[in-house]
Amino acid sequence: MxxxxxxxxxxxxxxxxxxxxxxxxxxxxxxxxxxxxxxxxxxxxxxxxxxxxxxxxxxxxxxxxxxxxxxxxxxxxxxxxxxxxxxxxxxxxxxxxxxxxxxxxxxxxxxxxIAGREEARLIYLGVSHTMANGGRRLVIDIGGGSTEFIIGEKFEPLNTESLQMGCVAYTKAYFPDGDISQKAFDKAVVAARKELSAIANTYMKTGWDTVVGSSGTIKACRQIMVNMNLSDEQDNVTREGLHKLKEKLLKVDHVSKIDFDGLRDDRRQVLPAGLAILYAVFDVLKIEKLAFSDGALREGVMYDLLGRFRHEDIRDRSVQAMMGRYGADQKQAERVVETAQQLFDQSAEVLDLSVEDGDLLRRAAYLHEIGLAISHGGYHRHGAYLLQHSDIPGFSQIDQNHLSHLVSHHRRKLRQDALHDVKKVGSERLAYLCLLLRLAVLLNHSRSDADLPAFHLKVKNEQTWQLTISGDVKQWPLLIAELQDEQAQFKHWHVELLIDSDQDIQEV
CATH class of the missing domain: 3.30.420.40 (ATPase, nucleotide binding domain)
Structure with missing residues (x-):
């Protein structure tokens, strides 16, 4: 890249x-x-x-x-x-x-x-880059299965939430046959209010200056209201206009009979459910008017990608934030990162590892000890759990799964059946990254810069790796003993690890 x-x-x-x-x-x-x-x-x-x-x-x-x-x-x-x-x-x-x-x-x-909160972050990024700065804004995106709520300033989100309510899901639940009635609409509104109750107090306390909607549902409602002269002079969705649109919708008994100017045919079926959700949002969050932005998830994804090329990668900020949150040893993490980078550079070509693989290894090296915040015993498993189940800005669920496997397997025994799981998640390359991280951690067991010997990893082929320690290996008896123990673990994952010195003192 x-x-x-x-x-x-x-x-x-x-x-x-x-x-x-x-x-x-x-x-x-x-x-x-x-x-x-x-x-x-x-x-x-x-x-x-x-x-x-x-x-x-x-x-x-x-x-x-x-x-x-x-x-x-x-x-x-x-x-x-x-x-x-x-x-x-x-x-x-x-x-x-x-x-x-x-x-x-x-x-x-x-x-x-991507997780719900990551979706919310990316939506906010897309909206904030396509609108002039208007102080603190609340962004609402009603999707097919979930609705995202974000409060942010400039390009930084402050609150991100994703609620399980969307126009397709609510259509299935409350308007399954396309029939429209006051009773069905009220049920959908009540269900949305219940979802909103989980975030209402926090969001109202944080507050906002302006409200912005994105997504097809809000776009459709706004366009109908503009065409019916139900919006304000700036074409905003208003509380009064929304109420009038609801009354007009409830005069129709089936979605096939909806004939609002500006409504696309493919949006007609989900309009009642989408309108019910928007109606509940206005009610619970006490919104008076809402502007619309064409910026949405896909624009946010591209701006996030652009940031990665410019060394403004949110993933690296997230890694540092997690280290701070769980009190990870920064100096030790940096030692392991530096060693892991050397091992990666020495083996990447033969193992067909990419730049993205190197980034993954580096981030896992930074985070490998976060589980110590929970318990020393089995801390690799605790760290893996945190990485699997936390909301980490910038990371997809697959990214987090890969990180979780790397941290889970950086110490202790390597089970043969675990190799199958790792390969299923991330192919052979993820397995190789696990082994590289194990070596990087093991080489830094002394937790001291002075006690790290010079080394070189030569990957003869995918099944035979040779680690050469410079100098007299008798200077590092504990390290050599640990490396020899590690040979058995590598064999469980079908890799022969040879330990050597540049003086040919020892080869196993």
């Missing part, structure tokens, strides 16, 4: 939402992302989830067909300048892996399933 992007270079993002899939392609222009092409298709992935959260074959095929069409537009975009993210529907799907495997045969990059 290059360190920066020059003007006119392309970026791309695919947002696999629960209702619609979106593709955006943009050029970098003086540090700004300028969209040059976009596609959007209503896939309604969330509509394919059954009562046990299994994604139907029909929904999977809709999604795969859409992705196939998107891929045809990506030929001019380098692989390292695109991201593909999935949201609530795939977060919920019990058979999401099945869909991901099928999609991998189509897509040039793996899908990143």
């Amino acid at each position: 290059s360190d920066f992007l020059i003007d006119d270079e392309l970026l791309a993002a695919i947002d696999m939402g629960s209702n619609s899939f979106h593709l955006a392609i943009a050029r970098v222009d003086h540090g700004e992302v300028k969209k040059v092409a976009s596609m959007s298709e209503k896939v309604q992935l969330a509509a394919g989830l059954d009562e046990n959260n299994y994604l139907s074959e029909a929904a999977q095929q809709r999604g795969l067909a859409c992705l196939s069409r998107f891929v045809g537009r990506l030929s001019a975009v380098p692989r390292n300048r695109m991201r593909i993210v999935a949201t609530n529907a795939l977060r919920q799907a019990e058979n999401g892996d099945e869909f991901m495997q099928k999609a991998a045969e189509i897509l040039p990059k793996p899908i990143e399933i």
Whole structure:
């Protein structure tokens, strides 16, 4: 990956939402992302989830067909300048892996399933980059399966939440046959109010100066209100206008009869549910008016990607924040990071490791001891749990899973059956990174800069690694003994570790 992007270079993002899939392609222009092409298709992935959260074959095929069409537009975009993210529907799907495997045969990059709060952060990033600064703002994005709420200032989110309510999910629950009634609408509003009660006090206490909506649901409601003269002079959604739109909707008894000017056909079915959620949001959070932004998740994904090229990677800030939160030993972490980088540089070519693999190893080396904040016994397992289940800005669920495996396997015994799990999650490369981290940690067991010998790792092939210790190995008897013990662990993962010195004192 290059360190920066020059003007006119392309970026791309695919947002696999629960209702619609979106593709955006943009050029970098003086540090700004300028969209040059976009596609959007209503896939309604969330509509394919059954009562046990299994994604139907029909929904999977809709999604795969859409992705196939998107891929045809990506030929001019380098692989390292695109991201593909999935949201609530795939977060919920019990058979999401099945869909991901099928999609991998189509897509040039793996899908990143992002957590709700990470989705919220990226939405805020997209909105804040496409609007003038208006002080502290509340951003609301009603999706197909979830609704995100973010309070932020300038480009920094202060509060991020994702609630389990969306226009597709609520359509299935409260308007399943397309029938519209006061009773069904009220039930949907009550359900949304219950969800909102979890965040209302915190958000009201934090406060905001302006409210901004994004997403198709809010865009559709706003456009209808503008066409009906129900918005204000700045085309904002208002509390009064929303109430009048609700009254007009309830005069229709079925979604097929909705005939509002400005409403697209593919949005008609989910309008009652989306309007009910928006109505509840205005009510609970006491909102008087709401502006609209075209910036959304896909724009946020591209700005986040641009930041990675400019050494403004939120993931590195998140790593340092986690170290501080759990009181990790910074000096020891930096020793392990430096050693891990040396081992990586010495082995990457033979093991076919990428720059992204090196970044993953570095971040795991920083975080390998965070579990000590819970308990010394089995701290690698505690650290792995924290990495698997925390909300970590910038990381997808797959990223966190990879980090979790690295930290989980950086010490103690390596079980043979664990190798299968690691390869399933991240292929052979993740297994190699686990072994490199183990060596880096072991070489720094003294927790002292002075006691670290010079070393060189030569990977003869994927199954034979030779670690050479410079000087007389008798100076480091404990280290050599630990390395010899480690040989047995490497064998469990089908790698022969040879220990040598540049004086040929010892070879095992």
